[in-house]
Amino acid sequence: SQTIHQWPATLVQPVGSPLSLECTVEGTSNPNLYWYRQAAGRGLQLLFYSVGIGQISSEVPQNLSASRPQDRQFILSSKKLLLSDSGFYLCAWSVERGNQPQHFGDGTRLSIL
């Protein structure tokens, strides 16, 4: 069966520090991968998606970037964190063909001080 892993579960970082969140998927090949952010009490906002290695699309302008160095690895990064980057970050995967549900990891709670 397929599984998705995100780490760390929680992270506290000072303003201006770098960020690297990692997500890996097991049990499937060539998945579509997604990064979402959820503010407290709000819905999920799609940040990035990827349909293959090295292929990244950004949905909203922001202080973050994403990379996909391997087929089942998706990384969310920042060179300098802002206070507004605080939130709950979720990685998700789906099979490559359309109209298929996305499956989410357990998320990373990021607090910027």
Next chain:
Amino acid sequence: LAKTTQPISMDSYEGQEVNITCSHNNIATNDYITWYQQFPSQGPRFIIQGYKTKVTNEVASLFIPADRKSSTLSLPRVSLSDTAVYYCLVGDIFTSGTYKYIFGTGTRLKVLA
């Protein structure tokens, strides 16, 4: 982009059937309707997906009228553990053909003893 409208919150009692209705007036011909459940500090969990008429699985039923402008998630005999936020999603196809969801704020269901 197809958007959805759901009630912000609902209360129910254990053992009752809960119906959550979602409006999606601008649904496109190729769009599927998908429902997710999210507990605090966890990623959303896929519940059910459908295109038209009725879909049923081991946890829920999804009713979709012929015009597909709305859908109703039915949870039979809810328990306290069903207290969560429920999201109704209608997919949108990227130009590349990848499926994308627009997450709203969902419906916060509270099950009372």
